[in-house]
Amino acid sequence: EPEVTQTPSHQVTQMGQEVILRCVPISNHLYFYWYRQILGQKVEFLVSFYNNEISEKSEIFDDQFSVERPDGSNFTLKIRSTKLEDSAMYFCASSDQETQYFGPGTRLLVL
């Protein structure tokens, strides 16, 4: 069964450093998303991407964040200058018309 994959599974970085989180969506899906879950809190929407552009973003997704689909398979989330409060689990999802399927997540720890 096709699934969404994410790399790395864990990343530790210093405050102010750039990180890139990678995702490989399900191959025939057209909609891609990033969500995050701060420890102990609810899952929060960050951004959605369709037809090679951002279709929707939340107030969390400020200028420090960017997304890209550099080739036909990868979907990346970049955080330019990480802050302590960026520590969270980051989930990628892709969808057909109705249902979003989630990857296993990348746990980001900013020190």
Next chain:
Amino acid sequence: AQSVTQLGSHVSVSEGALVLLRCNYSSSVPPYLFWYVQYPNQGLQLLLKYTSAATLVKGINGFEAEFKKSETSFHLTKPSAHMSDAAEYFCAVTSLMDTGRRALTFGSGTRLQVQP
């Protein structure tokens, strides 16, 4: 705007007992509703979904949920709990009626404990 309220951050049941996890939603347009399960240190797995077809939907692992528009509810049930059901459960809402609006809004989650 859409929102989800999950009553009870923690629910504990005995093995073999009925599981009932509550979800109420708010949406100004017809909703699509989902239940996801998260096992420890894992991602979100789809349990079941309501997308405007049958109001009683069945999912994996014996779970089902009923969409009740009059009560704005989408409660998750399972007749008989199993130890392997211990996990965190998230209710989520979206609507495909709004052009481009596909982001899921999640509830705060309910942690299910199953006692032997």
